[in-house]
Amino acid sequence: xxxxxxxxxxxxxxxxxxxxxxxxxxxxxxxxxxxxxxxxxxxxxxxxxxxxxxxxxxxxxxxxxxxxxxxxxxxxxxxxxxxxxxxxxxxxxxxxxxxxxxxxxxxxxxxxxxxxxxxxxxxxxxxxxxxxxxxxxxxxxxxxxxxxxxxxxxxxxxxxxxxxxxxxxxxxxxxxxxxxxxxxxxxxxxxxxxxxxxxxxxxxxxxxxxxxxxxxxxxxxxxxxxxxxx
Ligand SMILES: Nc1nc2c(ncn2[C@@H]2O[C@H](COP(=O)(O)OP(=O)(O)OP(=O)(O)O)[C@@H](O)[C@H]2O)c(=O)[nH]1
Ligand SMILES: [Mg+2]
Numbered sequence: 001x002x003x004x005x006x007x008x009x010x011x012x013x014x015x016x017x018x019x020x021x022x023x024x025x026x027x028x029x030x031x032x033x034x035x036x037x038x039x040x041x042x043x044x045x046x047x048x049x050x051x052x053x054x055x056x057x058x059x060x061x062x063x064x065x066x067x068x069x070x071x072x073x074x075x076x077x078x079x080x081x082x083x084x085x086x087x088x089x090x091x092x093x094x095x096x097x098x099x100x101x102x103x104x105x106x107x108x109x110x111x112x113x114x115x116x117x118x119x120x121x122x123x124x125x126x127x128x129x130x131x132x133x134x135x136x137x138x139x140x141x142x143x144x145x146x147x148x149x150x151x152x153x154x155x156x157x158x159x160x161x162x163x164x165x166x167x168x169x170x171x172x173x174x175x176x177x178x179x180x181x182x183x184x185x186x187x188x189x190x191x192x193x194x195x196x197x198x199x200x201x202x203x204x205x206x207x208x209x210x211x212x213x214x215x216x217x218x219x220x221x222x223x224x225x226x227x228x229x230x
Contacts, residue, residue: 122205187214
């Protein structure tokens with residue numbers, strides 16, 4: 001079946017319409033501008049939604065498949081899937097990339113996640129609150145080319161969130177700070193601006209801080225894939 005990808009090519013007039021399957025997965029002009037119409041049909045764009053030892057799990061427009069390891073790709077990457085030689089699929093240039101030096105090795109770099117739009121740096125309004133940690137995660141996001149948002153969870157467990165919010169604001173005046181109870185519906189309202197369809201978000205923070213609660217709700221509400229949280 002030949003798919004019509006013309007709406008994704010540069011120069012197409014913006015139209016108000018429901019997002020397409022690819023757009024819901026995060027596709028947009030930054031990727032469309034890297035390819036031409038022929039490539040789109042011959043090698044359809046697919047997003048890496050999970051990385052396993054056995055290979056990459058891919059999702060696209062009507063495509064759900066796994067390919068063996070091969071392309072230098074990480075979760076969140078867009079590939080042009082070469083159906084005949086999936087290992088040779090081209091990785092599109094990234095909007096953002098979280099990486100780190102592979103532990104125990106010299107200079108080898110480990111790719112953590114690609115094409116994330118917003119990183120939620122999560123900590124809680126209690127004794128675990130640590131502004132140095134927020135600064136580290138914030139710096140990691142900026143280095144990766146991603147806008148961070150600080151999320152202070154467990155707001156319901158303190159009488160006054162103001163001191164926490166004030167401390168967190170010191171990280172940078174470019175970083176919004178949101179305090180909330182992560183368990184209920186509150187995250188869906190408070191984080192809605194950053195969780196629109198087609199947006200890819202990641203949650204960063206230590207264990208037990210409340211990353212999974214809003215993450216799971218957001219995934220269910222938006223009915224879309226996420227790139228897991230590290
Ligand atoms: N009262 C309250 N409890 C919370 C809040 N956020 C998380 N919790 C609870 O704290 C515990 C840990 O929350 P999770 O969301 O699983 O923590 P996590 O950051 O995903 O932890 P890891 O998966 O280990 O990295 C759970 O029992 C949550 O219900 C909150 O805002 N208020
Ligand atoms: Mg979790």
